[in-house]
Amino acid sequence: MTPGRLAAAAVVLVAAVLLPQVAGPFWMGLVTQMIVFGLLALSVDLLLGHAGLFSICHGSFFAVAAYTTAILQVRHAVPTALAAPAGLVAGTLLGLVFGLAVRTRGVYFILITIAFGYVVWGMAHRWSSFTGGDNGVTNVPFPAVGGLRITSDTEYYYLALVVAGLVALGYRRLIRSPFGLALRGIKGSESRMRTLGYDSNRHLYAAFVLSAALASLAGVLYVYANRFVNPVAASFPVSVEAALMAIVGGTGTIVGPFIGSAIILGLRNWVSSFFELYAAVMGGVFIVAVLWVPEGLVGLAARLRGRAPHA
Amino acid sequence: MSTAVEVTGLVKEFGGLRAVDGVSLSVPAGERRVLIGPNGAGKTTLFHCVTGTLAPTAGRVTLFGRDVTALPEHRRTALGMGRTFQISNVIAGLTCAENVVLAALGTDRRKWLLHRPVAALDDVRRAAHASLELVGLGPRAADAVRALSYGERRQLELALALTARPRVLFLDEPCAGLSPSERARISRMIDDLPRDLTLLMIEHDMDVALGLADRVTVLHRGRVILEGAPGEVQANPEVREVYFGHV
Numbered sequence: 312m313t314p315g316r317l318a319a320a321a322v323v324l325v326a327a328v329l330l331p332q333v334a335g336p337f338w339m340g341l342v343t344q345m346i347v348f349g350l351l352a353l354s355v356d357l358l359l360g361h362a363g364l365f366s367i368c369h370g371s372f373f374a375v376a377a378y379t380t381a382i383l384q385v386r387h388a389v390p391t392a393l394a395a396p397a398g399l400v401a402g403t404l405l406g407l408v409f410g411l412a413v414r415t416r417g418v419y420f421i422l423i424t425i426a427f428g429y430v431v432w433g434m435a436h437r438w439s440s441f442t443g444g445d446n447g448v449t450n451v452p453f454p455a456v457g458g459l460r461i462t463s464d465t466e467y468y469y470l471a472l473v474v475a476g477l478v479a480l481g482y483r484r485l486i487r488s489p490f491g492l493a494l495r496g497i498k499g500s501e502s503r504m505r506t507l508g509y510d511s512n513r514h515l516y517a518a519f520v521l522s523a524a525l526a527s528l529a530g531v532l533y534v535y536a537n538r539f540v541n542p543v544a545a546s547f548p549v550s551v552e553a554a555l556m557a558i559v560g561g562t563g564t565i566v567g568p569f570i571g572s573a574i575i576l577g578l579r580n581w582v583s584s585f586f587e588l589y590a591a592v593m594g595g596v597f598i599v600a601v602l603w604v605p606e607g608l609v610g611l612a613a614r615l616r617g618r619a620p621h622a
Numbered sequence: 623m624s625t626a627v628e629v630t631g632l633v634k635e636f637g638g639l640r641a642v643d644g645v646s647l648s649v650p651a652g653e654r655r656v657l658i659g660p661n662g663a664g665k666t667t668l669f670h671c672v673t674g675t676l677a678p679t680a681g682r683v684t685l686f687g688r689d690v691t692a693l694p695e696h697r698r699t700a701l702g703m704g705r706t707f708q709i710s711n712v713i714a715g716l717t718c719a720e721n722v723v724l725a726a727l728g729t730d731r732r733k734w735l736l737h738r739p740v741a742a743l744d745d746v747r748r749a750a751h752a753s754l755e756l757v758g759l760g761p762r763a764a765d766a767v768r769a770l771s772y773g774e775r776r777q778l779e780l781a782l783a784l785t786a787r788p789r790v791l792f793l794d795e796p797c798a799g800l801s802p803s804e805r806a807r808i809s810r811m812i813d814d815l816p817r818d819l820t821l822l823m824i825e826h827d828m829d830v831a832l833g834l835a836d837r838v839t840v841l842h843r844g845r846v847i848l849e850g851a852p853g854e855v856q857a858n859p860e861v862r863e864v865y866f867g868h869v
Contacts, residue, residue: 325813340699421824452801484739485737487739487740488736488737489733489738489743490730490736492716492720492740495716495720496724499715500711501780505699506673506695506711507786508699508700508728508733509696509733510694511696617741
């Protein structure tokens with residue numbers, strides 16, 4: 312890291328730690344959501360920004376993890392220490408199945424992931440006896456592990472912040488590894504990578520499963536932050552918005568998806584307070600981003616400073 | 623001497639078109655074989671079938687005595703195959719160094735490492751740098767591929783094929799589209815390759831082809847019409863007719 316970037320990171324960290332001193336519970340809740348959806352967008356971007364695959368089913372892993380944790384914790388009184396990992400495992404297992412989508416490319420990949428997403432949404436929506444139907448699963452408690460328990464939104468915010476920080480460090484390692492470089496190689500020229508000795512489908516499958524695991528982690532964090540989960544979590548718009556958060560912030564970067572998440576959730580919150588058709592406004596933002604700022608805000612900032620973006 | 627590449631009765635059809643029509647050829651280890659033939663003779667299609675980019679309609683391909691007809695490309699690379707493409711196929715969006723690092727890792731189990739940075743694999747970085755030096759791209763290691771000239775992309779293309787130290791190298795018109803001086807430079811590089819490396823090369827330029835080849839195979843309309851030493855091929859009236867038409 313350059314001194315400038317290190318200083319910027321330090322400022323952001325201090326601001327994040329001090330934020331609860333100035334912001335009320337509503338704002339803390341919103342910022343926690345920004346972190347959670349930033350993680351979801353980051354998981355989508357492992358495929359989109361690095362491997363070049365546009366997945367629109369990450370709401371599925373997110374929701375399956377959230378439902379699993381919620382159902383275990385609420386209906387079966389399973390403690391967090393088991394319910395949270397179970398959510399992570401359930402979402403990742405689904406990733407192992409949906410990962411079959413990597414046998415296709417381009418528009419077929421997009422279509423099959425949309426179809427997968429609808430299967431999960433349909434189950435969440437219709438299988439009422441198990442998922443609670445439209446009402447979902449409510450009254451999810453704050454997480455507690457042993458004697459340690461979260462008792463307020465502010466404490467939960469700190470937990471989410473620590474998890475996001477650890478994920479960012481791990482993700483940084485991953486994308487700098489031979490595996491991460493190979494994903495970018497496949498994005499650049501899959502045919503060349505195959506002649507260099509790479510089984511591109513296996514690499515993409517592994518990336519897909521890792522990405523699903525990260526989306527599941529976001530889902531577990533989401534259900535404890537939200538205190539309930541309903542079929543909206545598995546819906547098509549969630550999967551699309553996660554991708555668009557990555558695009559708006561800047562694909563192929565780590566901060567980009569978090570910035571995109573903050574912008575989109577912040578904007579939605581603000582616009583929806585005075586304008587009922589806020590979804591139309593969000594659509595307009597996406598169109599502008601894709602047409603005029605396809606490299607996202609991080610890329611735009613880099614372009615204005617006249618250099619290529621770094622991860 | 624053992625056989626590096628053996629092709630038996632290879633056929634490739636695209637719909638009604640027989641691009642390769644029953645080609646058989648055998649290249650001993652260490653030989654430098656050049657394929658020539660007019661446009662549309664099926665040279666590149668034959669290459670694609672031998673390297674695994676395309677699946678043949680019929681026929682059999684062996685590399686070093688092993689039947690690889692049904693083997694995917696990446697497995698053939700693991701057996702010691704390297705290739706270049708007629709139209710430069712280098713990895714856009716990465717630097718030259720990253721390109722050759724990927725080439726060095728392609729046949730190495732460490733390509734699956736998730737937690738160690740590429741920068742920490744010293745031997746891989748050294749191998750990558752050596753191969754850039756070999757093709758004269760050492761000073762451009764940190765530059766993005768998109769900043770390279772056409773000729774430099776051809777050099778990088780060659781570096782990608784050489785980094786993993788293949789035992790048999792397929793070169794599809796390595797000098798295509800180059801200026802005379804760049805052409806001379808690339809053919810010198812190829813000439814300087816180790817003699818134990820088996821070489822199969824498609825080349826349009828007769829001078830380059832005949833200068834490098836131990837033996838030449840002439841393809842015409844998907845069939846082998848002649849195989850022989852460069853001198854024989856040059857003197858053959860049928861070859862002259864195929865290349866220049868009736869005189």
